[in-house]
Amino acid sequence: MADRKKWMRYLLYAVELLLLFVLQETPGLLPFIMGAKPMLVLAAALTIAMVEECVPAMAFGIFAGLLADFGGGTPMGYHALVFAVLCFFLSGLCGTRIQIQLFTSVLMGLWSCAAAVLLDWLVLYVAQGYSLAAYALSSAYLPIYFYTLLTIPVCYGLQALIRRFFSRF
Structure with missing residues (x-):
């Protein structure tokens, strides 16, 4: 039953x-x-990574990154790689060190969203x-960073x- 709940949750995330x-x-x-428009898929991938384990978080980071690559006109796989690494690291940090609530999710979003947007700018x-x-x-x-940050809550x-x-259930 627990596996079924997990896969249903993953389906809802997708x-x-x-x-x-x-x-x-x-x-x-x-x-x-x-x-500017927000990067909603980045905000969603980061918040999924905050509440899930490392491997599923990375998988959803890849999926969100591929969607961002498809919609943003960047080379295919660039955002997938960046989001996957960021989500994996964020999930590991939140899963072992930090209890995630609304306030801490915004704090985690401050630096993780900044890392993604600044890396976009640099690359x-x-x-x-x-x-x-x-x-x-x-x-x-x-403006993209701040607008995306507003969507994290x-x-x-x-x-x-x-x-x-x-x-x-």
Whole structure:
């Protein structure tokens, strides 16, 4: 019975990532803040990693990263690799050292989301040799970071609802 609950939970996580990807990529559905849209799949992958074990967290990081690569026009596998490593590390940290609640999930989101967005900026902008790197960071990447950070409590609430739903049975 426990295996069945676990696989049902994983299925709901996958459906959640797909729905958030559709929300993220649908034009005109989410408002732009300072010209940026949030990376909902990143916020969901990070919050899933906070409540799951390392290997499933990494798998959902890969899935979310592939969705981000598909929607963002980046080379296939880039975000999958970054999200997988980040989710694996975050899951290991949260599973052994930190009790995850809303406040701590936001604190974990502060640095993990920053790591993902800054790495995007470094690899996809600075390393490509584009000029005005500081301007790109302040006008494009930081608004994405803050907007994504605002969605972490909502994604954490979704993960808490899913876990609470399956703990009843």
